[in-house]
Amino acid sequence: MTKPPLTLYLAAPRGFCAGVDRAIKIVEMALEKWGPPVYVRHEIVHNKFVVDGLRDKGAVFVEELDECPDDRPVIFSAHGVPKAVPAAAAAREMIYVDATCPLVSKVHIEAQRHSDNGLQMVMIGHAGHPETVGTMGQLPEGEVLLVETVEDVATVEVRDPERLAYVTQTTLSVDDTADIVAALQARFPTIVGPHKEDICYATTNRQEAVKAMAPKCDAMLVVGAPNSSNSKRLVEVGARAGCRYAQLVQRATDIDWRALEGIRSVGITAGASAPEVLINEVMDAFSEHYDVTREVVETAVENVEFKVPRVLREPA
Incomplete structure (x- = not known):
């Protein structure tokens, strides 16, 4: 056949x-x-x-x-x-x-610096996510106020509306965060933002690639874990960018083939914590079911590298 x-x-x-x-x-x-x-x-x-x-x-x-x-x-x-x-x-x-x-540590340092300057912090992030817990835990209780949505901005109770700064979780949707920042700036015109965008280069780059790819695809699969914030954001970005079927899968065994019946094009990406071996596994599964032609949609080239701590580079 x-x-x-x-x-x-x-x-x-x-x-x-x-x-x-x-x-x-x-x-x-x-x-x-x-x-x-x-x-x-x-x-x-x-x-x-x-x-x-x-x-x-x-x-x-x-x-x-x-x-x-x-x-x-x-x-x-x-x-x-x-x-x-x-x-x-x-x-x-x-x-x-x-x-x-190191890009999360940058946010921690930023929050501490603003606090040292007498500013109360507003954090844009997801309640309970370990990164949010870690960032809020850099300062004493009450010094960091969490907002998750534009609606939260209207009700957040601050100590002094003239003495505020904001930071963000590094793995958020770029577009959603821009809306929340705009709401904060409208309500608190003097609020101080980060010197450089807190959302990390990898989150931004992966979302941009999805935006470029989504309009070409009948379906899109994001390889990633259900507790991975940046992976879940890629699904949302894909759906918003025009792909009618965008789903998160952990492995090739999670693919719902019945839902994909009749498709002629599929986009594949992966969250920042998904290894290439799992992406290859998903692509191989498509090759078993379809006569596949592959095309790469490249929107950026990454060459960032971070050193490991000195204690691991020293002999035991």
Whole structure:
């Protein structure tokens, strides 16, 4: 039986970003240096395949520092942690390595600088997301107010409307965030913004590639985890950019082939914590069902690299 033809558009950039790459490398180097087990507070990045692979090598994933013994190294995830966490690790004289993405650390530094200048912070982010928890935990209780939507801006209660600054989670929808920033600026005209956009280059680049790809596609699949903020935003961006069927899949086994019946083109991209092996797995699955012609939709070239902490570069 002949396979139906299908044009497969592949977004570029897609998948791993420099911060994720660095965080995974930190766990692998820690295991090499100190041997297993090495403890990791929270999933190092939001991807089950990656986490399971590191667990197989001897990483132990926990939610809180209390679950770690004093005598084994602990790594803090790429999303960042409240200030109280490294302070508690230091008090217990633990070896700890901070795998916080440098672009998240930039937001932490920014928040502290504004606070030192007497400004109360407004954070645009998702409640409960580890990055939001980590950023809000850089300052004392009440110093960072969270807004998730344009509607939240109307009701947020501030100490002094003339003494405000804002920061954002690094993995948000660029367009949604712009609307929230506009609402903040309309209500608080003197609010101070970041020197440089907080939404990271990787989030922005992946969303731009999806916007370019979506109008060409009957369907779009985003390879990523359901708890990955940047992956879920890619689905939303794809749908908003004109793709009538945009779905998140963790693996090729999650593809709903019945929903794709009759399509002639599909776009594939991946969140910043999804490895290329899973993207290839999805593309191979399409090749089994269709006579595939591949086209790359490239909107940017990334060559960012972040160094791992010095403690891992020094001999044991």
